[in-house]
Amino acid sequence: MTEPILVTGATGNTGAPVVSGLRSRGCVVRAATRRPDPGDGDAVRFDWFDPSTFAAALAGVRSIYLVAPAGVADPAPVVRPFLEQAAADGVRRVVALSSSAVARGEPLLGEIHTMVVDLFSEPTVLRPSWFMQNFTRDHALAEGIRRSREIVTATGDGRLGFIDAADIAAVAVEALVAERPVGVELVLTGPEALSYGQAAAIVSDVAGTPVRHVDVTTAELADRLTRAGLTGEFAASLAALDERVRAGEQNLVTTTVHDVTGRRPTSLREFLAVHRACLA
Ligand SMILES: NC(=O)c1ccc[n+]([C@@H]2O[C@H](COP(=O)([O-])OP(=O)(O)OC[C@H]3O[C@@H](n4cnc5c(N)ncnc54)[C@H](OP(=O)(O)O)[C@@H]3O)[C@@H](O)[C@H]2O)c1
Structure with missing residues (x-):
């Protein structure tokens, strides 16, 4: 090409x-x-x-x-x-x-x-779904892990299918180079749906130190995000997404990464094991 x-x-x-x-x-x-x-x-x-x-x-x-x-x-x-x-x-x-x-x-x-x-x-x-990179890069969630050993969300026990951005990119590459379009709308997840409580347990295991999930209200989360530097409007729209997770709307796993690329999507535990140094 x-x-x-x-x-x-x-x-x-x-x-x-x-x-x-x-x-x-x-x-x-x-x-x-x-x-x-x-x-x-x-x-x-x-x-x-x-x-x-x-x-x-x-x-x-x-x-x-x-x-x-x-x-x-x-x-x-x-x-x-x-x-x-x-x-x-x-x-x-x-x-x-x-x-x-x-x-x-x-x-x-x-x-x-x-x-x-x-x-x-x-x-x-x-x-x-939500990126695994949120746990390891310059995201508020990763900063919370490093600073206070806490993952603060407004998601309750709602589950979501965390995905490695590299798996998203692999789908994007196929979608860009394939002779025929691979599809108009592709919902992408990792291999399992986890609550943030379950994710915190995996982070704790991999990091070798306890990291806890702190569940707050949507308004409290928006307030925290605003204090962390986001505009009020953007903080409110991000916090509102957590409400959808809490309601169970994001409790889904799709096979699309494998269907489009032939590769098995990375699990959160595998991802964190590779990026363990970023949890400290
Ligand atoms: N994080 C999640 O869990 C998640 C889940 C689903 C969807 N998404 C969506 O994914 C998208 C990407 O989010 P991300 O956090 O992963 O960000 P990102 O892609 O890691 O970073 C943003 C990119 O955009 C570029 N950029 C920023 N401002 C720009 C500007 N004014 N002009 C040109 N380029 C600009 C940055 O490059 P330079 O700084 O070098 O210009 C950087 O390459 C967002 O729309 C987000 O809503 C995120």
Whole structure:
């Protein structure tokens, strides 16, 4: 494939392994972020909030991996002009990252889901469960583990199918390179659905020190997230997702990672064992 594939969020949890996965398949990849790697001749500076960066990112592109700006209460007004320009430029295939907790048409990522399906002839929207990387990287949950040996959520005993971002990326790579689109909407999970209490027990085992789950109300969680630096609106929308977990809506396991890639998705215990150093 000689036409470049544009990967937005190219330094992120899913974008980085999408870039490496595509390159290992021989694709030309245009890695787009605000701080492109100077050592990567195919990287491009791209900023969602600077539309003057869109044209260079889109030049000659027919396929895009789309990670909407994170941490923004309403990404749709920023993403729409970019997608409209992409469609006008002849982009056919867009593989977009959404969430298992957000259905098509719902606020935030659900609106982008609708745009992608409406604007492109070969849309695939990935709807993964919560990332395992939340336990190990620069996420509030990981910081809580490192700082106070606590996992604070508003999920009660609700379960969810934690997934390794590398498994999401493997699906994205297949969706980008497959001759025929692999599907319009794919709900992705890891191999099991766990409550945060069960996850905390696994974290404790792997870390070799007790880590407890602290269940708070949705309002308390939103308040904590706001105090941690998120905008009030974004904190409220994240906390509201926990309520869905508490209600049992996210208690699901799909076989999609294996169906699309042929690989067995990583379990939380396997993931944490590899990233054990990040729990300290
Ligand atoms: N975490 C979860 O459990 C979970 C679950 C389901 C869905 N999701 C969704 O997954 C998406 C990604 O979340 P994440 O936490 O994994 O983030 P991420 O992809 O690890 O990081 C965000 C990426 O976007 C880039 N970026 C940020 N601001 C940008 C801007 N203004 N212009 C251009 N690029 C920008 C960053 O690169 P630079 O900083 O280098 O520009 C980085 O590569 C979010 O939409 C989230 O809602 C997350």
